[in-house]
Amino acid sequence: MLTENPRVVFAKRPGNSIPIPGEHVIFESSHSTIDLDGVPLNGGYLTKTLMLSPEPFMRERMRELSVPSYSTHAVLGAPLVGFGLVVVLRSEKEGIKPGDRLYGLTPWEAYTVQPYIEGRANYNPAEAPDYTFDVDALSLQIVPDPKGAFPWTRYFSVLGAPGLTAFCGFEGCADAKPGETIWVSSGASAVGMVVVQLAKAKGLKVIASAGADSKVEYMRSLGADVSFNYKTTPIAEVLKEHGPLDIYWDNVGGKSLEVAIEYSRLHARLIMCGAISEYALPYEQRHGIKNTNMIFKKRLRIEGFLVPDLAPRLAPRFYAEMPLLLAQGKITAKEYISEGLSSGPEALAAVLREGGNEAVGKPIIRVALD
Numbered sequence: 001m002l003t004e005n006p007r008v009v010f011a012k013r014p015g016n017s018i019p020i021p022g023e024h025v026i027f028e029s030s031h032s033t034i035d036l037d038g039v040p041l042n043g044g045y046l047t048k049t050l051m052l053s054p055e056p057f058m059r060e061r062m063r064e065l066s067v068p069s070y071s072t073h074a075v076l077g078a079p080l081v082g083f084g085l086v087v088v089l090r091s092e093k094e095g096i097k098p099g100d101r102l103y104g105l106t107p108w109e110a111y112t113v114q115p116y117i118e119g120r121a122n123y124n125p126a127e128a129p130d131y132t133f134d135v136d137a138l139s140l141q142i143v144p145d146p147k148g149a150f151p152w153t154r155y156f157s158v159l160g161a162p163g164l165t166a167f168c169g170f171e172g173c174a175d176a177k178p179g180e181t182i183w184v185s186s187g188a189s190a191v192g193m194v195v196v197q198l199a200k201a202k203g204l205k206v207i208a209s210a211g212a213d214s215k216v217e218y219m220r221s222l223g224a225d226v227s228f229n230y231k232t233t234p235i236a237e238v239l240k241e242h243g244p245l246d247i248y249w250d251n252v253g254g255k256s257l258e259v260a261i262e263y264s265r266l267h268a269r270l271i272m273c274g275a276i277s278e279y280a281l282p283y284e285q286r287h288g289i290k291n292t293n294m295i296f297k298k299r300l301r302i303e304g305f306l307v308p309d310l311a312p313r314l315a316p317r318f319y320a321e322m323p324l325l326l327a328q329g330k331i332t333a334k335e336y337i338s339e340g341l342s343s344g345p346e347a348l349a350a351v352l353r354e355g356g357n358e359a360v361g362k363p364i365i366r367v368a369l370d
C-alpha cells in the first residue's frame with residue numbers, strides 16, 4: 001500500500017535573503033508516495049521522521065554554487081537536510097533494528113530509506129575547498145532511550161549538535177578561568193544557552209544578549225549575571241559598565257565583533273562560533289570592522305572553530321559528562337516545538353531573523369508523535 005511522503009524541498013537559492021517559505025523552501029504534502037512494507041532497502045533501513053531541527057548552517061548550504069564555504073551545497077529540488085530524530089520501521093542493516101531511534105542528519109521528509117544520499121552522487125570531495133566538510137560525515141547514530149530522565153527533545157539542544165558545539169568551543173578554545181568575564185551574543189540560541197551555563201559552572205561572570213525580552217528573562221534564569229536586549233540597549237553601554245571582556249563568544253559577527261574588540265581586555269580570547277548577522281548579506285553590505293588595530297595592541301586571540309575539528313578530541317568527554325549533568329539537573333535546556341512538517345519552512349526562516357521570534361528555546365519541528 002502506498003503512503004504519502006510529505007517533504008520540504010529546497011526550491012530556489014535565496015541569494016541575499018533569508019529563505020522565504022513558499023518561494024525558496026516549499027512544503028509539499030503529496031508530491032511523492034512510498035510503500036512502507038515493500039520499498040527496497042538495499043542493505044539499509046527505513047525510518048520515520050519524528051522531529052527535525054531548523055539550524056543556521058542550513059542557510060549556508062543554500063548559498064550560490066560559486067561561493068565556497070565550510071559545508072557542501074544543498075541540492076535544488078531535493079528535500080532539505082538537517083539534524084533530526086528518526087525511528088526505524090524496517091532494517092536490513094546489522095546493528096539497527098525496528099524501534100531504534102537515531103539522531104543525525106536526515107532529509108526533511110516523513111519517511112526515508114537510509115542511508116540517504118542527497119542527490120549528490122556527483123559530489124567529489126577531492127574537488128571541494130580544503131575547509132569544506134562533507135555533511136555525510138554527520139550521519140545518523142543510535143541514541144539511548146532516556147527513560148524519563150530527560151525528554152527526547154534534549155537530543156536537539158543540550159545533547160545534540162548545539163550542545164556539542166558549545167562544549168567543543170568552550171572547552172577547546174576559551175581557556176576560561178574562574179572570575180573572568182565572558183559576553184555571549186545570541187545567548188538564548190541553542191548554542192548560546194549552553195555556553196551561558198558552561199561559563200557559569202566554571203565561575204565566570206556572564207554577560208548575555210538576545211533580541212527579545214522573553215529571551216533576556218530566560219538567559220537570566222540560566223544564571224547570566226547581566227542579560228540584555230541588544231535591540232533596545234546599546235551593546236557598548238553594557239560592556240562599558242560590565243566589562244572589560246576576557247572572553248567573547250561570537251554567534252553573530254559583524255558590528256558585535258567590533259564592539260567586543262573595543263571592550264576586550266589585554267590577551268582576551270574571541271571565539272568565532274558563527275556570524276549569523278551576515279549569512280544573508282552581500283559582501284559589500286557586511287559590516288567592515290574598523291578597530292582591527294586593537295587586535296595586536298591588546299594581543300587578542302581570535303579563533304574560529306568548527307565542531308568537526310574539535311569533536312574527535314572532545315566528543316567523548318561531551319557524551320560522558322553532558323547526559324549526567326542533565327540528569328542531575330546541573331544543566332538545563334528549553335525547546336520550542338512547532339507542529340507538523342508544514343511548519344518547517346517558517347521555522348527555518350525564524351531562526352535566521354534578527355530576534356528570531358519571541359518564543360524561547362531551541363526550535364524543533366515535530367513531524368510525528370511515534
Ligand SMILES: NC(=O)c1ccc[n+]([C@@H]2O[C@H](COP(=O)([O-])OP(=O)(O)OC[C@H]3O[C@@H](n4cnc5c(N)ncnc54)[C@H](OP(=O)(O)O)[C@@H]3O)[C@@H](O)[C@H]2O)c1
Pocket residue numbers: 054055056057161162165185186187188189190191192209210211212215251252272273274275276277278305306307308350351352353354355356357362363
Ligand atoms: N562553529 C560551529 O561548528 C557551529 C555549529 C553550530 C552552530 N554554529 C553557529 O552558532 C550560532 C548559533 O546557532 P544556533 O543553532 O544556536 O542558533 P538558533 O538556536 O537557531 O538561534 C539563532 C538566533 O540567532 C539570532 N539571529 C538571527 N539573525 C540575527 C541577526 N541578523 N543578527 C543577530 N542575531 C541574529 C536570533 O536570536 P536573537 O536575535 O534573539 O538573539 C535567532 O533566534 C550561529 O551563528 C551558527 O551558525 C556554529
